[in-house]
Amino acid sequence: MVELRHSSSLGARASSSPMKRDEDASPLIHGSTHDDDHRHHFSRDRDRPFCSFLSDDPRVFSPLNSKISLILISVFVIVGLISAFSIFDRLNAPYLCKKDGIVLHCPHVKEAPSLWENPVSATTSWKPCAERRDDGISVYISTDIGNRSYLPPENETNGYIFIHAEGGLNQQRIAICNAVAVAKIMNATLILPVLKQDQIWKDQTKFEDIFDVDHFIDYLKNDVRIVRDIPEWFTDKSELFTSIRRTVKNIPKYAPAQFYIDNVLPRIKEKKIMALKPFVDRLGYDNVPPEVNRLRCRVNYHALKFLPEIEEMSDLLVSRMRNRTGISNPFMALHLRFEKGMVGLSFCDFVGTRDEKDRMAEYRKKEWPRRYKNGSHLWQLALQKRKEGRCPLEPEEVAVILRAMGYPKETQIYVASGQVYGGQNRIAPLKNMFPSLVTKEELATKEELDGFRKHVTSLAALDFLVCLKSDVFVMTHGGNFAKLIIGARRYMGHRHKSIKPDKGLMSKSFGDPYMGWATFVEDVVVTHQTRTGLPEETFPNYDLWENPLTPCTQQFSLQDKKDEQLMLVEISKEIEKTSSYKTHVRVSSQPERASFPPRGWNSYDSFCWIVSEEDFLQSAEIISHRLKPYGYEYAVIDYLWYRRDVPGASTDSRGFDVIDEWGRLIPDPVRWPSSKGGRGFTEIAKKVHGMGLKFGIHIMRGLSRQAYDANTPILDTTKGGAYEESGRRWRAKDIGIKERSCAWMPHGFMSVNTKLGAGRAFLRSLYEQYAEWGVDFVKHDCVFGDDLDVDEITFVSEVLQKLDRPMLYSLSPGTSASPTIAKDISGLVNMYRVTGDDWDTWGDVAAHFDVARDFAAANKIGAKGLLGRSWPDLDMLPLGWLTDPGSNRGPYRMCNLNLDEQKTQMTLWAMVRSPLMFGGDVRKLDETTYSLITNPFFPYVTGMKGSIHKTMAHSQRSRKCLNEVASRTQFLGLTSCNNPKVNGWLVEALDDLDQICWKENLRSHEPLCLYKRKPLLASDEQLIYNQGELHLLASDGMEFCLDASSRQKRTSKELKSSSFSPCRSDANQMWELNNNGSLISSYSGLCATVNSIDANVGSSGVRSWIATGRKGEIYVALFNLNSVKTVISAKTSDMAKVLPGRNFNGTSCHGREVWSGKDFGKIEDLISMEVEVHGCALFVLNCA
Missing domain, CATH: 3.40.50 (Rossmann fold)
Structure with a gap:
């Protein structure tokens, strides 16, 4: 056994030279050893009497010499004793760790509470702001750049710059960021940088071998013009690599922005294209405008993405x-x-x-x-x-x-x-x-x-x-x-x-x-x-790459921080009120549920139905660490958690579900290993609760077709054993209403007859089982909208009131939902979907404005609900990394909405106080998405107790628009099968293929026809209830099919044909042609129709919403639904009309825009801002 001393114990580090500091001088101090062969090697004078060193002749007696000798001997003895104690102390110095061979043994240290993350209180003052663009940088430096916020054409830039990014990957990354910044400073076009081979790395990687070029160029299109290659007009491309005439070599390290304006820009204007090298650390930090530093962060943290x-x-x-x-x-x-x-x-x-x-x-x-x-x-x-x-x-x-x-x-x-x-x-x-x-x-x-x-x-x-x-x-x-x-x-x-x-x-x-x-x-x-x-304050000559604090992040004021913390505390208190994890015992009184619009994460947009235990728990862990501080408290498993993931299993397949002896669905034990032995979701719920979250599941209406076919007995939870009444034992076929199947999953589930005691006993056994598992949230599907089942909703609500486990009750989906339908339902639940599935298309986002307006006007937002409040739900947020709609395993991709459209979606959801259920894959949560869903202002908005109104805004196009032309055209859409207008499809022969054509309401148009790639059966009757892929009439190589995967009503108002998608999605393989001429999707339960409409090209309008906050502040959201940038204005006089009790006469407001961070200062009678295409502006007004 050897011991680990301090590195320089016994003076090893302090005295030995580099050549002498061998293993004996190591901090790994070995046990003491002695060389016996050399222990008695002394000098020749060793035998000489000690006194001979102190006198001339020891044989001559001298009293003086004797006294001197005694004094010296005493001194030596004292010094020796002191030295001995010192040596003893050093030999017995405390050891840090002991080492046995190659094993270090250090004493145990108690694990600190904040071992794995920094304290929340120390990290909430600063938020990223690099995506914010100012109006230009000409106000900071002397140049002729002018104010630009869009990509200039080639003839408006001053020339081209070309750089060699030297060194390893990380040094190259810094050089690329600096290159973009320098191009911005000089209003130059940047040629995609070349990654120069490093002497140590010896790697000839190209930019496109490591980074996503398309994303890089597209993301920065409003900052700098970037091209992939040297322009064709420059024929001698080797000059940029070898010629001194084409190279700027005298750029000092950490050069200021003005250096480039004064010394480099004139040469670029003269030569039109120049190489800058060397280019390592050739741009400073504190001697350039803040917007340039912010741009470098924008490149580093947002534009430079590695390949997928x-x-x-x-x-x-x-x-x-x-x-x-x-x-x-x-x-x-x-x-x-x-x-x-x-x-x-x-x-x-x-x-x-x-x-x-x-x-x-x-x-x-x-x-x-x-x-x-x-x-x-x-x-x-x-x-x-x-x-x-x-x-x-x-x-x-x-x-x-x-x-x-x-x-x-x-x-x-x-x-x-x-x-x-x-x-x-x-x-x-x-x-x-x-x-x-x-x-x-x-x-x-x-x-x-x-x-x-x-x-x-x-x-x-x-x-x-x-x-x-x-x-x-x-x-x-x-x-x-x-x-x-x-x-x-x-x-x-x-x-x-x-x-x-x-x-x-x-x-x-x-x-x-x-x-x-x-x-x-x-x-x-x-x-x-x-x-x-x-967070550390920056200082002169700071390193932007290690500490981007001041230029790239924004600090909230002390009051903002206090308000945010107060809001989060209030939300946390609401969470704690409903976090009682007790055993299954009925009680009569419970705290108010859903005091605020619920927040959480749902697995559907990330995994469809094939999510596994490992996927879910990993996601929950991330939610606990990254999203829970912002009020996201629910982790919800979406549908088909009971279905076996085997060949042949799909959304509407039969015979693949796992049920218990009472016909109740239980988790597939292969996908959910902890459920084995009848434990259900108990173990998963415990783990989720241990993370500080609440656990939710998706459930379908009534009874599964598999339980019906098996005719299982029904559990009587009050008496135990099978349910018996009127002298007989009741079974699944006694309570199932086969004729009332789920429209989009007809082979999956059906309604239960709640007028029967056996039907009520079955439903009661389901929800009591969920309570025993530890479920805190149920998402009840196929009972609302077109599939409305008031009886089942009412009885389930009664059961949930009697359980001690506070369970939030959510309804889904809400196809064709309206305030009229919700009138009798909202008081029975805590949240309910008012649209179909929302995916990442602009059409889906835009479709929510009118729906949200209708429910706000009907005072349904935050109305009385099940033991608390209820909230109209605009559906999950399809942001970040997503799966493909209607598909089980991809293709996976990033959200198709651009950043402005994503901000619009988040702002609308927050302003109308919709529940915020994030749908993206949190394991791949990028910082752009993270900053969106954790915006610190959203707790204020969704937590408001003031009123919410749609108000009037005025718009003015900021650029010349396309001429608005009225045209008549056809659009394929989806709508309720109860609509008599859907019965317009007929079958016609087409060589060896049959085609299905729309014949009704053509208005001089040619029939819109669909066909099958494989020959259909000959007669209409044989087509009934046969599923198949329906393709648009085109060549045999057509790869798009009629798609109803969105489960959302498509109307002519959307002005787009978005009902076609890749044929590999299983959703468009589920079509049935009925005798009455309707073409129904068994996935969505909707019917296909063709609308002939007049469309005004390029005009979609603007929308605005206004709401009052908890402390009297006013939130105003301006939305641009146009296809061009639009200046949107709102008058304070208009705000006063829709805000009861607010008088703006003689008052002034201080305004700030959330997304840009821009302070508008004092606002007298008008707020106005140019809003990006499909973008929004969110103002916070404090009025005196």
């Missing part, structure tokens, strides 16, 4: 890290910088054998001969560097620091590193202290990584993304990689810890031979409390 395959592989690695133990756990990413080149270049001294030190000296002498010289000066240099904290931490030092911080042995650690100098022997102490330490090569198979090996930068990108998405990031030395990660995590909200060890102070602590473990732990903890990526 890199993103997907990184997500896979993150998922495997979180689930290595079989349950979801946080993990740490460690950037371990201890490669040979870095160790050599640092010129620091490290523990090692004499042979290792000799080889390192030769390596340094060869690689850096000017710095090495003869090596005699290096020891003092190494000592000074270590004191200043400029030496990388050794792996074993990292291990001791992490243990002192409180990270336990079981901590999952992902290591991002090159080949560690010293190999496995060097890293062994770290790995033995933290055995769950892995690299990407251990997480992924060789085959999975082979596709990334052809470019070293691709492998580096994987490390970058995994570190970025980790719960805790730890760096061991500086560099672009670490500072970009820390900067990005700060920009993401400061919640995730990014630990930057204080190497200078740690060196002193390691070198103090008298410091015990407890003191060392206290030093480590106290020192690093503020070194975890918390």
Whole structure:
């Protein structure tokens, strides 16, 4: 057994030279050993009498000499005793850790509460604002750029610039960001940067091999003109690589913006195209306009996206890290910088054998001969560097620091590193202290990584993304990689810890031979409390990449922060009121439910119906960490959690569900392993509750067809056993109403006869089972809108009132829902869908304005509901990473709405106080989406108790519009099958194919026909109830089918034909032609129709909403539904008309726009703003 002393104990670090500091001087202090062969080697004078050193002749007696001798002997004895005690103390100095072979043993440290994330209170003051664009930068610097907020044409830029992005991946990333900024400063066109081969990386990666070029160019189109290639008119392209005439070489490091205006821009205007090189760190930070720094953040955090395959592989690695133990756990990413080149270049001294030190000296002498010289000066240099904290931490030092911080042995650690100098022997102490330490090569198979090996930068990108998405990031030395990660995590909200060890102070602590473990732990903890990526004020010459605080994030005022915290506290109190996880006992009184519009996450938009236990729990863990602080409290499993995921199973297939002996649906044990043994969702609910969340499930109407076919008995929960009445045992076929099946899942579910005691007993047994499982939220489908079943809703509401488990009651979907239908329903539930499925198309977003207006006018928003309030629900938010509508397994993609349209959707949902149920895949939650759904103003809006009104706004087009032309055309749509106008389809023969054509209401149009790729049967009768794909009449190569996957009513008002989608979606393989001439989708329960309408091209109008807040503030939202930018204005006099009790005469308001962050100052009688296409403006007015 050996012991770990402090690094410089016994003076090892302080006195030995780099050549002498071998293993005996290591912080790994071995037990004391002696060389017996040399113990008695003394000098020749050893036998000489001691007194001979003190007198001329010992044989001559002298009283004076005797006194002097005694005094000197006394002094020597005293000094010797003091020295002996000192040596004893040093030999018995407290040890930090003991080492047995390669295993380090450090004392246990209690795990701190904030071990895995920074305190919420310290991270909520700053929010990202890099996406905000000012009106230009000409007000800051002297140039002729002018104010531009759109992409200028080629002839309006001053020329082209071309840059070589040198170095490794991260240095190249910084160069690209700087290139965009410089192009903006000079109003130049940027040619897509070339990634220059690095001498160390030796990688010839192109921009398009690592980054998404289309996204890069498109995202920055309103900032800078970017082209993929050198223009064709410039014939000698090699000049940009070799010619001095085409190269600007004299750009100083950290040059100010004015330098480019004065020195570079004239040459670009003269030559029209110039290369800038070298271009490493050629733009400053504090000597450029704030908008330029904000633009660099916009490039870094939003425009530069890795290729989808890199993103997907990184997500896979993150998922495997979180689930290595079989349950979801946080993990740490460690950037371990201890490669040979870095160790050599640092010129620091490290523990090692004499042979290792000799080889390192030769390596340094060869690689850096000017710095090495003869090596005699290096020891003092190494000592000074270590004191200043400029030496990388050794792996074993990292291990001791992490243990002192409180990270336990079981901590999952992902290591991002090159080949560690010293190999496995060097890293062994770290790995033995933290055995769950892995690299990407251990997480992924060789085959999975082979596709990334052809470019070293691709492998580096994987490390970058995994570190970025980790719960805790730890760096061991500086560099672009670490500072970009820390900067990005700060920009993401400061919640995730990014630990930057204080190497200078740690060196002193390691070198103090008298410091015990407890003191060392206290030093480590106290020192690093503020070194975890918390907000830090910037200062002159700050590094934008590591700390983007001031230019790229926005700080709320103290009052804003207090108001937000107050709102979140109020929401938390509401959450706590309804968070009673008790056993199943009936009580009569409960706290108010759904006091605010509920918030949460639903699995449908991410996984369709094939979500698994692993997927769901992993998502819930992320929601708990990232979304719960913003009021998102529900994690909901959407439909078909009981269906087996096997070949042949689909939305409306029969015989694939898992039911118990009483005909009740239970989770598929393959997809939900914890449900085995009859446990249902009990274990999952416990885990979700343990995360501080509430658990919800989707359920269908009444009775499953599978239980009906099996004719299962019915459970009587009051008496136990099978339900008996009138002397007989009742079964499923006695209570099921086969004729009232779910329209969009006719082979799946049917209504239950609630007039029968057996029917009521069956429904009661369902919801009591959900309560026993620990369910807090039920989403009841196929009972509202066209499938309205008032009897079932009423009885279920009665059952839920009698359960002690507070269960929020939600209805879905709401196709054709109206305030009239909701009149008798809203008081029985807590939220109810008022539209069909909302997906990521502008048509779907626009369709909600009129619906929301109608329900607001009917005073249904926040009306009395089940034991609380009820809220009209505009459906889940299809933002972020989504699955394909109507498909089970993709293709997956990012939200198709552009950023302005997404802001419009979020603002509308918030203004009308719709429940906010996020639908995107939280495992791939990008920062743009995250900033949208966690906007700090939304708790104010959705938590308002004031009134909500649609008001009048005035618009003026900001550019010349297309001429508005009235035209008559046909549009294919979907509507209720109860509409008699749907009976217009007939079958006609077409060679070897049959076609289905619309014959009614043609108004001189040609028939709109559909056909099947395979021959249909001959007669109409044989077509009935046969499902098949219906294609638009076109060539045989047509790959689009008639689609009804949205379950949403399509009307002519949408002015678009959006009912066609790729034929691989199962939703458009479910069509039936009825005898009455109706063409029905068995997926949506809607019928196809053709409308002939007059359409005014280019005119969609503007909308506005106004609402009062909790403290009297006024929220005004202006929406531009036009296809061009539009200036929208709202008069305060109009606001007064719709706000009862508010008088604006003689008052002035102070206005601020939320999305841009722009302060409009004092507003007298009008607010006005140019709004982007399909965009919105959200004003907050405080009026005196």
